[in-house]
Amino acid sequence: xxxxxxxxxxxxxxxxxxxxxxxxxxxxxxxxxxxxxxxxxxxxxxxxxxxxxxxxxxxxxxxxxxxxxxxxxxxxxxxxxxxxxxxxxxxxxxxxxxxxxxxxxxxxxxxxxxxxxxxxxxxxxxxxxxxxxxxxxxxxxxxxxxxxxxxxxxxxxxxxxxxxxxxxxxxxxxxxxxxxxxxxxxxxxxxxxxxxxxxxxxxxxxxxxxxxxxxxxxxxxxxxxxxxxxxxxxxxxxxxxxxxxxxxxxxxxxxxxxxxxxxxxxxxxxxxxxxxxxxxxxxxxxxxxxxxxxxxxxxxxxxxxxxxxxxxxxxxxxxxxxxxxxxxxxxxxxxxxxxxxxxxxxxxxxxxxxxxxxxxxxxxxxx
Ligand SMILES: NC(=O)c1ccc[n+]([C@@H]2O[C@H](COP(=O)([O-])OP(=O)(O)OC[C@H]3O[C@@H](n4cnc5c(N)ncnc54)[C@H](O)[C@@H]3O)[C@@H](O)[C@H]2O)c1
Ligand SMILES: [Zn+2]
Ligand SMILES: [Zn+2]
Numbered sequence: 520x521x522x523x524x525x526x527x528x529x530x531x532x533x534x535x536x537x538x539x540x541x542x543x544x545x546x547x548x549x550x551x552x553x554x555x556x557x558x559x560x561x562x563x564x565x566x567x568x569x570x571x572x573x574x575x576x577x578x579x580x581x582x583x584x585x586x587x588x589x590x591x592x593x594x595x596x597x598x599x600x601x602x603x604x605x606x607x608x609x610x611x612x613x614x615x616x617x618x619x620x621x622x623x624x625x626x627x628x629x630x631x632x633x634x635x636x637x638x639x640x641x642x643x644x645x646x647x648x649x650x651x652x653x654x655x656x657x658x659x660x661x662x663x664x665x666x667x668x669x670x671x672x673x674x675x676x677x678x679x680x681x682x683x684x685x686x687x688x689x690x691x692x693x694x695x696x697x698x699x700x701x702x703x704x705x706x707x708x709x710x711x712x713x714x715x716x717x718x719x720x721x722x723x724x725x726x727x728x729x730x731x732x733x734x735x736x737x738x739x740x741x742x743x744x745x746x747x748x749x750x751x752x753x754x755x756x757x758x759x760x761x762x763x764x765x766x767x768x769x770x771x772x773x774x775x776x777x778x779x780x781x782x783x784x785x786x787x788x789x790x791x792x793x794x795x796x797x798x799x800x801x802x803x804x805x806x807x808x809x810x811x812x813x814x815x816x817x818x819x820x821x822x823x824x825x826x827x828x829x830x831x832x833x834x835x836x837x838x839x840x841x842x843x844x845x846x847x848x849x850x851x852x853x854x855x856x857x858x859x860x861x862x863x864x865x866x867x868x869x870x871x872x873x874x875x876x877x878x879x880x881x882x883x884x885x886x
Pocket of ligand 2: 607608609610611612613614615619621622623624
């Protein structure tokens with residue numbers, strides 16, 4: 520069938536064109552897109568900081584309606600509303616033990632642009648096109664593996680369109696807290712970087728009953744919003760020493776911290792702001808950047824836990840429906856983060872994401 524997609528033929532470029540989409544294979548579904556989020560990882564691919572084979576269709580926070588399923592698909596049927604998320608193989612020891620975010624084939628399935636069998640679904644004039652994250656959601660239609668399409672209980676396409684970021688950004692931030700740190704009620708938690716991911720971490724900290732919840736950012740408007748969405752204290756990292764301020768607020772240091780600013784040096788602050796037995800969870804993607812830290816900061820603090828998590832340690836088929844329930848109860852106010860754009864205004868959406876004007880741009884597709 521034909522689809523209309525934003526295709527990247529050359530580094531940094533997007534062009535809206537007609538492409539060919541092959542039918543779903545046995546474990547796959549054809550999905551008509553309702554909307555898709557725009558995530559920083561898409562820009563990293565478009566700019567080729569992540570070397571995805573071009574031509575490629577980026578986008579990995581798509582939501583839509585299933586139109587057709589392969590013969591082996593039992594979890595989805597035409598008409599189902601789905602949130603699409605990150606791919607995993609389903610057969611490695613990490614996947615079968617319930618840890619798909621640590622899948623052996625993670626890098627291949629996220630970034631090679633191919634499906635599990637090594638093939639591609641999009642093409643144009645006989646030239647194959649990569650699907651980023653096994654999705655390529657900057658397209659009116661996609662084929663995805665049923666493992667990375669989560670059926671959700673929502674009332675309308677309008678509501679579904681608001682949930683795009685559950686597939687990546689919100690899942691990452693909320694999961695860092697709820698799946699990674701798993702804080703006890705009444706314990707303190709600091710979040711470094713209040714973008715889409717950090718705001719979701721703050722909302723999850725509130726859900727978990729943390730106190731105090733400290734937001735660290737350098738943009739005053741972000742800190743104001745953080746205070747409305749879950750933070751009890753705000754620290755402007757440009758105006759003072761964030762570690763000292765967190766220690767002053769908490770007394771001994773934070774029980775836990777999340778690093779979601781994408782600034783490598785803040786990993787050290789997120790580690791140093793902890794009290795003894797604290798836990799630091801790093802979710803930023805910073806390429807090959809490195810930081811130096813004294814091993815004593817882990818051992819003689821003493822005994823802190825330092826963890827990294829992909830996609831919030833989420834088992835999407837379980838965690839995404841839980842997040843939808845929280846959203847419907849008003850406990851995950853992600854509407855405050857989003858701004859809608861027409862799919863054809865994708866360049867503007869990226870520009871507003873880069874400038875910080877919009878926390879989470881959502882591209883909507885005309886029906
Ligand atoms: N682990 C994963 O699976 C996963 C998934 C999605 C995103 N990510 C990563 O998470 C990170 C955050 O993503 P996002 O979409 O929220 O990004 P974002 O750019 O929207 O948010 C980053 C925030 O950090 C703030 N910031 C920048 N410099 C700062 C400083 N010096 N001190 C304090 N705050 C500072 C910015 O003002 C911004 O509010 C990125 O690195 C992204 O690539 C990881
Ligand atoms: Zn796997
Ligand atoms: Zn993402």
